Amino acid sequence: MNTLRSFILSLALVTTFLITLLCAGPRHAAAAEPRRAAVIVGANGAAPGRKPLRFAHDDARAVARVLTQLGGFHAGDVQILTDPEPRGVLDALDRELQRAATRPAEPLLLFFYYSGHADAHALYPNGKPLLLTELRARLDSKTAQVRIGLIDACRGGGWTGTKGLTETEPFEIDLPGLVTNEGSALVASSSGLEDAHESELLRGSFFTHHWNAGLRGAADRNGDGRVTLAEAFDYAKVLTIRDTAVHTSVPQHPSFKFNLSGRQDLPLSTLSHSKTxxxxxxxxxxxxxIHLDSGLTVLEVQPGEKALKLAVPPGRYLVRRREEGKAWVREIRVTPGAITRVSEDHLELAVAPLLASKNAEPRPVTRSTLPGRTWEIQAAFGVNHSSFDRPGFSSSTGTDSTFVLPLQGAWGITDRLQWILPTAAFAYRVGDHGGFEWIPWGGLLSWSLFHTDHTVFAGRLGLGSDFRFWLTPRSSLDLGLGVSSRFITSDRVVMCTEGECPPLGSDAASSFGVVRNRMALGYSTTIADVVTLGIAAGVSHNLLVGGDTPQGAAEHDVELSVGSVLMRGLRPQPLVRVHLGDVFSIDGYASAGYRFGTSSRTESYMLGATWTW
Incomplete structure (x- = not known):
């Protein structure tokens, strides 16, 4: 009897356990993260009686980039349709719904975006009507567990840049109530009674721009590294109303309705998905x-003390705060796969005319000193018969070379202090871009080492200052002053025979007998952010010879030269520099001069390259 009772009790426990597992399984499946798919439509084509739009395609591609980079959408699950036929839009939605229907164990989050013309009854991809009732049938479908629609469209408007350029009577686009099933949400860029506006400055619509910026981290109110649907909408709504109130006659009020059954906190982007x-x-x-290469304001952070993670593409950016007609800025370089840190405390007061203009900040290679933690390598080859030589390592010991291979590096220790490599020379910048800059420098400027029948080590010690006066954001006048002294040390190694070694005699020598001055005045300008031209005139002569003041023209050894004779913070400035991006440029050096002491002409011409990263 006891055995039977124990058996029945064990059977009951096992049955309870199995029932628990069966009940737990569906709940676990229901909690699974859904597959994310998107249909993105950009329609520049004109609706009947309206003019084409300019930036709907750009808006669509920008939305797709954010979804794939941060939203957990695989690229293969994001369809970008530019000016498609209406049937093509519906077919794209149908394909996603049919795939979800055949895979009921794989929940689907379906995101639909449209940028283009619309009226009270239809959207107008490729200028042809797509009835809202047809769209309603797809977005009402429960086949997709979660459906999100973002419609950036409006009625006609005036010349101010609205989406559509024909005035009509106000109407209500029947979109906010379009999706009523559980697990659905819809965002519209206007109330339906208003225009939605494009911006020439943003090269897109106000709402879509701010929506994308919010998903990149600007809308992360609680700093948890995720941006939810509600956070993105609230951020985009506030800035869209502000911008359209400033630039248009009627502010644009985005609208938002959803029914997500407790999923109002649905995350649309996760910043940890980006390594940059x-x-x-x-x-x-x-x-x-602000993205400096395009001049676009990528995102804005709402006021108040906060720490944010922002996922932006690699490139050069300007972080800016404006207050009472003044601006504090800092340029940053965002490198792939790296974390770039910047604090408001490190922003510097900037010259007002330089702010927010396209490419207002110079490329690092054209700055007076390198940005902090930036490396640069300059290499060249050619002929140099001038006393206006350059810092770094060279294959030559003097100015009589017929062929030289100068090599120089630089490291930005801070935004102002840089170290010239492979030497022991340093330069420090006082002042800021756009105004007046003073760059004192000094140290071991150059050296060379070679061996024939004896070893020769030569170098040049010097100190001086460079001055830069900015005329425009892209052009400046430069003045350089400095003194230097060469030294040559040689040591001959000879064989000793039968215990006798000959004396070294004159083969061991060290000389600092000549102190030479140089002065250069030049002008540089960058054209279209692609080519930098620099021309200068310089004079060089001996201040001391053998410890005494020079006597006569030969000892003074005055040289006058024109061309690429300017240095800035010990970094040689070429006659022509072609920028092939922020990292690499091709340099051309050339100068011609006259040496009065020897009544001879001098020349220098070299081809080189600069790498900056």
Whole structure:
């Protein structure tokens, strides 16, 4: 009897356990993260009686980039349709829904985006009507567990840049109530009674631009590294109303309705998906992040003390805070796969005319000193018969070379202090870009080492200052002053025979007998951010010869030269520099001069390259 009772009790426990597993399975499956798919439509084509749009395609591609980079959408699950036929839009949605229907164990989050013309009854991809009732049938489908729609469209408007350029009577686009099933949400860029606006400055619509910026981290209110649907909408709404109130006659009020059954916190982007991150520490704000190569304001941070992670593409950016007609800025370089940190405390007061203009900040290679933690290598080959030689390592010991291979590096220890490699020379910048800059420098400027029948080590010690006066954001006048002295040390190694070694005699020598001065005045300008031209005139002569003042023309050894004779912070400035991006440039050096002491002409011409990273 006891055995039977024990058996029945064991059977009951096992049955309870199995029932628990069966019940737990569906709940676990329901909690699985859904597959994310998107249909992205950009329609520049004109609707009947309206003019084409300019930036709807750009808006669509920008939305797709954010979804694939940060939203957990695989590239193969994101369809970008530019000016498609209406049937093509519906077919794309149908394909996703059919795939979800055949895989019920794989939940689907379906994201739909449209940028283009619309009216009260239809969207207009490729200028042809797509009835809202047709779209409603797809976005009402429960086949997709979660459906999100973002419609950036409006009625006609005036010449101010609205999407559509024909005035009509106000109407209500029947979109916010379009999706009513559980697990659905829809965002519209206007209330339906208003225009949605494009911006020439943003090269896209106000709402889509701010929506994408929010997903890149600017909308992360609680700093948890994720941006939810509600956070992205609230951020985009505030800035869209602000911008359209400033630039248009009627502000644009985005609208938002959803039914997500407790999923109002649905995350749309996760910043940890990006390995390229800017960690921004804001004390007061609001801070703006401007992409320098395009001049576009990528994102803005709402006022208040906060620490944010921002996922932006690699490139050069300007972090800016404006207040009472003044601006504090800092240029940063965002490198792939790295974390770039910047604090509002490190921003510097900038010259107002240089702010927010396209490419207002110079490329690192054209700056007076390198940005902090930036490396640069300059290499060249050619002929140099001039006393206006350059720092670094060279295959030559003097100015009589017929062929030289100068090599020089630089490291930005800070934004102001740089070390010239492979020497022991340093330069420090006082002042800021756009105004007046003073760059004192000094140390072991150059050296060379070679061996024939004896070893020769030669070098040049010097100190001086460079001055840069900015005329425009892209052009400046330069003045360089400096003194230097060469030294040559040689040691001959000879064989000793039968215990006798000959004396070294004159083969061992060291000389600092000549102290030489140089002065150069030049002008440089960067054209279209592609080519930098620099021309200078310089004079060089001996201040001391053998410890005494020089006597006569031969000892003074005055040289006058024109061309690439200018240095800036000990970094040689070429006659022509072609920028092939921020990292690499091709340099051309050339100069011609006259040496009065010897009544001879001098020349220098070299071809080189510069790498900056």
């Amino acid at each position: 991150v800017v960690e921004l520490e804001q004390r007061q704000g609001p801070l703006e992040v």
